[in-house]
Amino acid sequence: MAPYQIPYRALVPRREECANLVVPVCVSASHVAFSSIRMEVQYQMLGHAAGLAAARSAATGKAVQDVDVTALQEDLAAAGQVLSL
Numbered sequence: 001m002a003p004y005q006i007p008y009r010a011l012v013p014r015r016e017e018c019a020n021l022v023v024p025v026c027v028s029a030s031h032v033a034f035s036s037i038r039m040e041v042q043y044q045m046l047g048h049a050a051g052l053a054a055a056r057s058a059a060t061g062k063a064v065q066d067v068d069v070t071a072l073q074e075d076l077a078a079a080g081q082v083l084s085l
Contacts, residue, residue, distance in 0.1 A: 003085055006037065008069045011050055020063040024050040049076060 010027045024046035027037050036042070052075050057064045073083055 005084060006042075006046065008049070008053070008067070008072065011046065011053070012064050015063070015065045019065070020057070022050045022053050022057075022064040045081060048079070048081060052076060052079075 006027065011024055012022050025043055027046065037046075049072065053064055053067045053072055056067050056072060056075070060067075077083055
């Protein structure tokens with residue numbers, strides 16, 4: 001299987017469904033994608049992204065749905081996370 005990216009929107013519910021919730025282990029994915037996402041390394045990377053998003057949300061007073069994804073990606077890259085190939 002080739003590497004793939006997981007969008008931030010897979011970690012947060014739609015605002016009208018639930019505001020201000022970020023959950024790295026309940027990713028919105030098909031059953032095929034979920035079988036590879038549920039590996040420990042992927043959970044660690046998703047948890048890292050979720051933690052940084054929650055911290056950024058708390059620091060700015062914005063809901064997690066309003067986190068600046070570009071800034072979040074910059075934080076992740078600065079911490080050594082590979083975001084694309």
